[in-house]
Amino acid sequence: MSAKDYISARTKVLCVMGYPIEHSMSPTMHNAAIRALNLNYVYLAFSILPDNLKSAIDGIKAFDIKGINITIPFKQTIIKYLDEVDPVAQEIGAVNTIKNNEGFLSSRNTDAEGAMKALVDAGYKVSGKNILLLGAGGAGRAIAFIVAKESNKIVLSDMDEKRAEKLANEIKRKYGTSIEGKNNSHHVLKEESKKADILINATPIGMYPNINKSPIPSEFLHKDLFVFDIIYNPLKTKLLKDATEKGCTTLSGLNMLVNQGALAFEWWTNKKPNIDLMKNKIIEVLGMVK
Ligand SMILES: NC(=O)c1ccc[n+]([C@@H]2O[C@H](COP(=O)([O-])OP(=O)(O)OC[C@H]3O[C@@H](n4cnc5c(N)ncnc54)[C@H](OP(=O)(O)O)[C@@H]3O)[C@@H](O)[C@H]2O)c1
Known part of the structure; x- marks a missing residue:
């Protein structure tokens, strides 16, 4: 059985964290890219109350979540909990992507x-x-x-x-x-x-x-x-x-979303995702034809 067919005990977790999060199309586009490449990952969305941000960071480490997108309203407030912020994100003062390497959290801004x-x-x-x-x-x-x-x-x-x-x-x-x-x-x-x-x-x-x-x-x-x-x-x-x-x-904002997502995906998995597939999946889910 191939990785795309099922979630196993070896499946690695990626996610987006924000509040609110229900509007996010990140799970839609990332899971489509994961399945197309037959990778053993799953991408989830977590609604994090602002007061729980620090606990969420501890959770990322405890559950070994491999890659995290950060969205509204945490892009600036999360910086104090990270181990490494790349120079572009440091200059901007906001991060939208984190990579977890055995508890060491590196971050970038792909927006x-x-x-x-x-x-x-x-x-x-x-x-x-x-x-x-x-x-x-x-x-x-x-x-x-x-x-x-x-x-x-x-x-x-x-x-x-x-x-x-x-x-x-x-x-x-x-x-x-x-x-x-x-x-x-x-x-x-x-x-x-x-x-x-x-x-x-x-x-x-x-x-x-x-x-x-x-x-x-x-x-x-x-x-x-x-x-x-x-x-x-x-x-x-x-x-x-x-x-x-x-x-x-x-x-x-669709192309910006897919571009920033593709940069994050490649950083986490070392694989280039199919950008057109990601975009079309979002259009399909939003039920609109561009
Ligand atoms: N396409 C993409 O890839 C992409 C990427 C990132 C974000 N986005 C979207 O961009 C939007 C903003 O995200 P964000 O993370 O930057 O949010 P954010 O950090 O909360 O920033 C939004 C800013 O806009 C201000 N604001 C609110 N209403 C305004 C108005 N009428 N006129 C001028 N300023 C106003 C807010 O002020 P207050 O805080 O005082 O309200 C705040 O400073 C969201 O809809 C998000 O989904 C899209």
Whole structure:
């Protein structure tokens, strides 16, 4: 009997940890890739209450979970429990992938690389562009650091103006990028969207189940904007629907999700997963045709 047919006493465990976690498509895409390669792994999702994060880390070690994805809201708070954080993740200040080597926890951030590859594959060049980035949390930080190396100007807008300003200052110090941190008032969104070439949503606004919400009023969108919503559930968020109506070119979070997942998968298993299979499985499960 082959490994893909059954779970045995030798099956190695991979997982994603977050709160909430029910929206996650990571088990769907990783298990599809595992089965296609006939590997003896299984990928699960764990809902971890924020107060239980430290116990969850002890659990990873006790149960010898081999690879872990970290999602909302732990990407920054988990760092203090890890043994090694790679230089990119250290710079970003957020991790999304952990590898457990006999209790030694190494970590990386594959969100930044995954997002940039999604933009490049969509034919979008960030170089010299004005970027309006909504959300300065875990994913927003990853994206801000990677686009900062090439963009002309970045405006970061967050619920918490101080958080956006702090991130803008870190990036300015590191790369000398022209970057400002602002709040998410209508005034800011209206004025900054006029000057932007690309709008990136790295907030959870519009994510399942709150699918009728958008982080920006539709009247602020204009046809010259490229709109990248990193949310992948639903594939077509309200923001992307509004943007399509305005004639904008759009990109969903699906490719970023699959890219960051494929990088993690390869790091854990030393095998290249089938990216198209992972993507198609998600589309199938979300019940939507792109
Ligand atoms: N496609 C992918 O591969 C991928 C990868 C990573 C994340 N994501 C998605 O990206 C979203 C964000 O994830 P995350 O881990 O970065 O979450 P996070 O760490 O909680 O960060 C979200 C940030 O957005 C802020 N925010 C909330 N509402 C806002 C608004 N209306 N305007 C401006 N800022 C607002 C939050 O502020 P408060 O904390 O004060 O509310 C927080 O700073 C989630 O939907 C997640 O599923 C997708």
